[in-house]
Amino acid sequence: MDYATNLVFNYENLPRHPWLDDIENYISTRTFADYRRAAAKHFPFILPLIDPNRVEGGAFRDYVSFMNDISWEFEDQDAGGRGAAYNVAQRNTDNRKIGTLSLLKCFSDSQTDIPGPDKIILDALGGDGTIARLIQKEKIQAPTIISADLSGFMVDACIAQILPCIRQSATQSLLRDSVLDGVLIAYGSHHLDRASRKAAPIEAFRTIKNGGRFVLHDFEIGTPVANWFDKVVHPLSRTGHPHPHFSRQEMFALLEGAGFRNIQVFSMSDPFVLKGNSPEEARKNAIMHVYRMYDLVRIADNEADILFKLEAHIKNILGDIQIKQTDSGYSATIQREALVAVGTKII
Numbered sequence: 001m002d003y004a005t006n007l008v009f010n011y012e013n014l015p016r017h018p019w020l021d022d023i024e025n026y027i028s029t030r031t032f033a034d035y036r037r038a039a040a041k042h043f044p045f046i047l048p049l050i051d052p053n054r055v056e057g058g059a060f061r062d063y064v065s066f067m068n069d070i071s072w073e074f075e076d077q078d079a080g081g082r083g084a085a086y087n088v089a090q091r092n093t094d095n096r097k098i099g100t101l102s103l104l105k106c107f108s109d110s111q112t113d114i115p116g117p118d119k120i121i122l123d124a125l126g127g128d129g130t131i132a133r134l135i136q137k138e139k140i141q142a143p144t145i146i147s148a149d150l151s152g153f154m155v156d157a158c159i160a161q162i163l164p165c166i167r168q169s170a171t172q173s174l175l176r177d178s179v180l181d182g183v184l185i186a187y188g189s190h191h192l193d194r195a196s197r198k199a200a201p202i203e204a205f206r207t208i209k210n211g212g213r214f215v216l217h218d219f220e221i222g223t224p225v226a227n228w229f230d231k232v233v234h235p236l237s238r239t240g241h242p243h244p245h246f247s248r249q250e251m252f253a254l255l256e257g258a259g260f261r262n263i264q265v266f267s268m269s270d271p272f273v274l275k276g277n278s279p280e281e282a283r284k285n286a287i288m289h290v291y292r293m294y295d296l297v298r299i300a301d302n303e304a305d306i307l308f309k310l311e312a313h314i315k316n317i318l319g320d321i322q323i324k325q326t327d328s329g330y331s332a333t334i335q336r337e338a339l340v341a342v343g344t345k346i347i
Helices: 032-042 044-049 057-070 083-090 093-105 130-138 152-160 194-207 224-236 248-258 279-294 303-317
Strands: 120-123 144-149 165-167 180-185 208-218 261-269 272-276 322-326 329-334 337-344
Touching: 032 044, 032 152, 032 165, 044 144, 093 130, 093 208, 093 261, 093 272, 093 337, 130 144, 144 152, 152 165, 180 194, 194 208, 194 248, 208 248, 224 279, 224 303, 224 337, 248 261, 248 337, 272 279, 279 303, 279 322, 279 329
Parallel strands: 120 144, 120 180, 144 165, 180 208
Antiparallel strands: 208 337, 261 337, 272 329, 322 329
């Protein structure tokens, strides 16, 4: 993918801001200066979007310290997190393709087409660049995605893949006012606490251009997917899952309170789909994907027991795994229904 088309202006002509070069551990072992050099080389369009006032002085040092304190859940195992297992699960870009493409369509006027690469969308909980990697692998004409995350481990993985990225909080962006065509908060919105749920849409509103969109995705309280997190992920994962999900009323109120207009809240199909050369392989791949995705280390000690016990949980809560023959083999689908809110910045 050629990110150069999104340059605001030539990087060589940028004014030299007093970037603070001595911050340690901004991204894993990288300083902010290291990040800046990597961005200048691989995705320079990001640099003019960053507000230099937000990345200098003691306040930035405190900001990095704050991210280090709360990002543990998606750091590596050394920090007690499940970031490594999550990244392994996300290497298969097909697994959430249906939901991801539906979310990208939310940024178009018609909500049936995916905007092109001239649009810049911040994936505010982007992990190791799952959505950007899908777009790149499938050669989809889609918005240019900046993957952001609290976790230095995740953003370091983005840089290793040469995917546009930045380490920042969804509630306190390092970007300038009105520079983005949209902001997506998805696949982890429930990790935001009550105060952050209110602050994140407000911060998105600040960074989005007039006419741009904000898309919030999660799973509705009381639905099978929310129950899955409560009954399986919380007791059986490495990190637990003490995070409440969303109601329709809460999503609408959050977007309205941030200033967005033309708000819609609706359900969206967002299944896991995994492939295999046989029905048995597809089924196994689906079950093991779920195991790695949530790092369900407490469910069993060996693969045979994992497959048996986890499939029973999937069937009891989410329904039967659906196997279908395809042109290239077989697919296994685990049905999930997501809750999505879309709002437009109109000023």
